[in-house]
Amino acid sequence: MTDMPPAILPPASFQQRLLDWFDEHGRHDLPWQHDRSPYRVWVSEIMLQQTQVATVIPYFERFMTRFPDVASLAAADQDEVLHLWTGLGYYARGRNLHKAARVVVEEHGGAFPVHSLEAMAALPGIGRSTAGAIIAQSTGRRAVILDGNVKRVLTRLHAVEGWPGRPAVERRLWALAEHYTPDERLVDFTQAMMDLGATLCRRGQPACDRCPFEAACVAHARGEEKRFPESKPKKAVPTRATTMLLLQDRDGCVLLEQRPSSGLWGGLWSLPQFDDVEALQAWLDVHAPGSELAPAWTPFTHVFSHFRLEITPQPARIGRLDSVGEARCWYDPCDPASIGLAAPVKALLASLAPFSLTTTAGP
Template identity: 80%
Template sequence: MTDHPPVVLPPETFQRRLLDWFDVHGRHNLPWQQNRTPYRVWVSEIMLQQTQVTTVIPYFERFMERFPDVEALAAANQDEVLHLWTGLGYYARGRNLHKAARVVMEEHDGAFPVHSLEAMASLPGIGRSTAGAIIAQSTGRRAVILDGNVKRVLTRLHAVEGWPGRPAVERRLWSLAERYTPAERVIDFTQAMMDLGATLCRRGRPECGRCPFETECLAHERGEERRFPESKPKKALPTRQTLMLLLLDDSGRVLLEQRPSSGLWGGLWSLPQFEDSEALQAWLDQHAPGAELDDEWSTFTHTFSHFRLEITPQPARVTCLDAVGESRRWFDPTDPANIGLAAPVKGLLESLRPFTLSAPAGHASESAKEPSR
């Protein structure tokens, strides 16, 4: 496999045809395309990782209303940031966004280092492609991107064999992206590449008849559009079990614990979790003696990209509790605080009424999705 593969079309022809398509069919009125700044573009790019545009728009608008600039974001506490991220998933993105804002304020005097791809890529949560997208979209300077949509377009156009996550395949795709990226109209070109992948060259239902590269696409010529790009080799998802303690006091408030800053639901507030009923009872004996257990709720499954978590809620009531401490707090479901909540916990809390426990319904999922934007 060569590091410099041949292109299907001369770069100038590819660029002209793509931009002609974009001028008519591209997306020109997304919120982050208005009043473009490195900050607004950065927030949108982080939110768009693994998440569709239609899902991101209301989150982006709420986020901008509360944190209109990097200074406001850096000054906020993590709970407030994660509260606005609740439901968007992949919470490490929210934590890294907050960390990066503070780095920009402390190390770059509040200005994003868009003059340097390396400096942008060194910020928490920003990789090579995201750094390129921020630079291109906010400054118009030439920068190459290779997000999931671009990978899919180039993989199909050239019938690139192998999973794009493999280093050799990724190097080939970066080489193609580099050769096709123009020096002019870079904002439109990068957006056009993302739009083509998101709206026509979709994974499951590509609309080849509307594609400006239908006659050159090697995957289409072979009738193998759905074979490209090749999927990551699958491994069976392991399953874990946990008991979540729904401990209510006489006022109907629920006890929450803040998760460690790294790892599963890092920094979010969750219900106390235990491996088994013995561990849960031992915790109650120590911290909430006299607590009365109710019947367990039905087990439900929350799916992550790398494992399934079977959650069994265990309701209990207590009259008094030892000192709550910094990592615990009482939460009133009827007057919720602005804190970041793990998705299944948010659903459980919403099902509560004062002094009443009602079994939850439904299936929660936080699976990795095709990064269609």
Template identity: 80%
Template sequence: MTQAPAPVLPPEAFQRRLLAWHDRHGRHDLPWQHDRSPYRVWVSEIMLQQTQVATVIPYFTRFIARFPDVAALAAAEQDEVLHLWTGLGYYARGRNLHKAAREIVAHHAGELPLDVEALSELPGIGRSTAGAIVAQSSGRRAVILDGNVKRSLARLHAVEGWPGRPAVARRLWALAEHYTPHERLADYTQAMMDFGAILCRRGTPDCASCPFDDVCVAHARGEQRRFPESRPKKALPTRTTRMLLLQDAEGRVLLERRPASGLWGGLWSLPQFDDQAALRAWLDQHAPCSTLAPSWSPFTHVFSHFRLEITPQPARVRRLDSVGEARRWYDPDNPDSLGLAAPVKSLLTSLATFTLTAPDP
């Protein structure tokens, strides 16, 4: 791997340019910037992982209204936490947020520890997120290296290699450390994230408006889109599943809780089966008086590591005497506060069509 050049600007000059841009063009009115408590910053940083600001804002507002502090979040049931997370995706973030809140109450007297190392030991908080929480809520010096910062520094210095490789990550962390100031830490941290999101964005960066266009190595080479290098691509495998939309005589739908880990961990989903034979065998055992309607057209839900082809299978049953502890009836007209996987939530909203077309048993 070709070694990247030395820092292109002294730290003071870099900070001066960045903060001048941020003062004029950065984001200063985000919900978590008002009352920048460690808790509010923490919640926002977790929600912002792999999710755009515009998407996060309404979720953050609803979440904070229901869980205004660590104690309220720790006291909640996981179902309610995941219900407020429904649609935001990457549900492990919500589970870890809830788990971390309980650890904070149990081991830190209900206060987030404003120390990068201690924060990093909590579920769902990595080194960069811990740095952002410390810097933005306390003003103490802490370094961040989220996706926006990686992209900006990789272009500025033409850092070769995929940032997921340890040697490349070490180089980027060293650059982030080099440029991080000792003053205005909250502004600097926000500025670095905003700079990557607004100017040095993925795909087509706005180099004409960039305060570093005269010193950016990738720009000088005309290779902005080459940096940072992408993860080596692998073809996404496709998995298939059949989801059972089983309604009783009252129009309620049978749901089951997913295992704590794995796909949609801890969320409520429709019963899933590998194939139609397995689905029919389950019905024969648990709901022998059920009637199948024609299957709905399959659709695909894309995850980061695979594609899931889902075939919905509607069915009707007059009664089901026992559904077990991990299952429950769900009334779409009077929905409970449950965490639902996005495609399941979408299917439940489509049940009006099914109700009109499915044959009665």
């Protein structure tokens, strides 16, 4: 098949095709499309990073019920914020959301600096594309976006070679996004670009026969839709192992400890973790002498973007623990506290019933 040059469409033609499609087929009734305040748009944009709309909707609605404005979010404890984020994944987003709320309140008088792309992009957890989306969606002012959906559309439309994470490729995509972004109907245009990538120009099975750019798409003309965008060069995904201590007291409460603010599960509450059962036993000998181990539960694997974590739950009954320390607490599975929990820990606690020392089954 002959190679085709990546012809650039006139902006007016691109915009007309896209907006005509959006008017008929786009998404017009998402929760954050009502009362499009910078706060609501911001929360939705952060939640939608690497997460599908259907998953985000119930989290967004619960979040808005508890934190209806940026002041209430800024005043909250991080634990409560992460508790509402539990299960949504990528917890750095939740931590940065909380930090950004406090910056908006303390440094911007409680008003998002939507007058300035640079000021918006400087807030924790907000980059250039997210800042553009917030400005365009909440104010209608011209701002350019380049999220994953938009990258996929533009990469296929022009058969842009190379992984979009490479600086040279990303610069090319930003230039194309700038070229096509209109001066009017910015709210609809930015939503339309995201909708096109999410509903038609999908990663695995693009619906080219329903796309308004079918006749203009270079990747489609070549029959190479699935080759674009090119994937990030793969590295071997390592596997790590950890033993999690399920230490229960006589009332069935479980000892939890808060993770450091950065790193894996930063700021969340987790079961104490050890390299192996010997290290776990050594800790018990020092901190909870007289505790007795039950048989370990069946190991299971939790997959992160850059490694796999093999978790072995190790139940134990406490002997004596004089003090839990500042970063630890007793958690009652039957009356759970509103704290942020790492996803596999939440699953373990939900399945936990007071066990005997002969318990062998896990969740």
